[in-house]
Amino acid sequence: MTLSVNAHRLQRIAEIVRREIEEENIPGAVVAVGRGEDTAYFEAFGYAENVNGLTRQMTKETVFDLASLTKVTATLPAVLSLVDDGDIRLNDPVALFIPEFTDASKGVVTVRHLLTHSAGLVPSRLFYELFNTPEAITAAIRREGIGITPGVRTEYSDIGFMLLGEIVKAVSGLSLDQFASERVFTQLGMSDTMFCPPPSTFARIAATEHGKVGIVHDENAEALGGVSGHAGLFASMADLISYVGMWLGHKPLLSFAVRRLAVQNHTPSLPGNRGLGWVCRHDAYDHTGDLWPETTVGHTGFTGTSLAFDPASGLWMIILTNDVHYGRQKKAVIRLRHRLHNVAASAIRWE
Structure with a gap:
């Protein structure tokens, strides 16, 4: 595909982000937009700290605490690779792998329910306040x-x-961070993507709340030792571009069949897509x-991160x-994301 870009309109990204930084709504940002294997825009703004x-x-090389992007960048591909390998089925009951997760009501909860957030579980608990050890x-x-x-x-x-x-651990015998490193990040050349980054990388990591650098912002993930299926992953923009490329079919990892299945709406009859x-x-x-294709999927992270792609057009x-x-509490990034996605969709031809 030939990338067709309205460069003047795309520059609105810089104007909008710089205004947010000047008004101290966000400290800084790294933004990238493209279609397929082509990157149309990749710039860094403001402060990492x-x-x-x-x-x-x-800088463009700054590493970020991805927060809940961990769900789709580490846990999701790990689970889907096990589906590809025939080790698990989406309709397998969770109790098949986690014996403690079993009683009359929970017996019907499946892997698919967990992946689609339709298992009936509460959003979260303050485990870090309730227990003293990762094991507990x-x-x-x-x-x-x-x-x-x-x-x-x-x-x-x-x-x-x-x-x-x-x-993932029960089926593979590897902890999530080990499995994701070996089966996902290494395979895709994502050398800046990791759980529990070493101190030698801290100078490149953007600070989160209270000046945290290199230590996961999410308290439950931190109490678990920095590794969890919901949060804990750190990565750079270049690595995430590589990751999106896999979902668009430019890098081998997951099969076309499982990628196609993952981006379909599995909850059309429920309140939520x-x-x-x-x-x-x-x-x-x-x-x-407002402007992205109907086949778009994405995810956000509480620290201020987000990723979106359209498998049909490659945007x-x-x-x-x-x-x-x-x-x-400020969370100005919520409105900012929508505005920047509108600019991107209007600036890059994707029909």
Whole structure:
């Protein structure tokens, strides 16, 4: 495909992001837009850290705490690769792999339910306040009860992806971080993508709330030692561009069959549009604005990160900010994402 771009309109991205930085809505950002294997826009803005007048510049190589992008960048491809290999089925009951997750009501919860956030689980619990060790938290997660009947509605749940991380370990014999590193990141050349980054990388990592650098922002993930199915992953923009390329068929990893299945809406009769891991258009969590194709899927992360792509046209956009560096309540990035996706869709021909 030939990339057709309205360069003047695309420059609106810089104007919008710089205004947000000037108004101290976000410290900084790295933004990339493209179609297929072509990158139309890739720029860095503002600060990776800004504390009491001391600043550290944002660069294109800055590494970010991805927060819930962990769900679709580590846990999802790990689970789908096990589906590809015939090790698990989407309709397998969770209790088949996690014996503690079993009683009359939970017996009907499947891997598909967890991936589509329709298992009836609560969104989260403050495990880090309730238990003192990673082992105790893990045991509680594996015994977690359900709040409503599975398959009745979508309810975004960190706990569901924590359980998926446990399933990866039970089936493969490898912890989620080991499996994802060996079977996903290394295969795609994602050398800056990792859980628990070493101190030698901290100078490249964007700071989150209270000046956290290199330590996961999510308290439950931190209490689990930095590795969980819902949060904990760090990555750079270049690595995420490689990852999106896999979903668009430019890099071998997951089969076409499982990729096609993952981006379909699996909850059309429920209040919420969910693929396997992915958020589909017009779901309450859809962050892609007004103009993107109906076949678009995406996901966001609480720290201020987001990723979206359309498997039909090849259009993609990744926005990485350290929004929570200025506090977790402001969340100006929510409206910003929609505005930037509108600019991208209007500037790149994708029909």
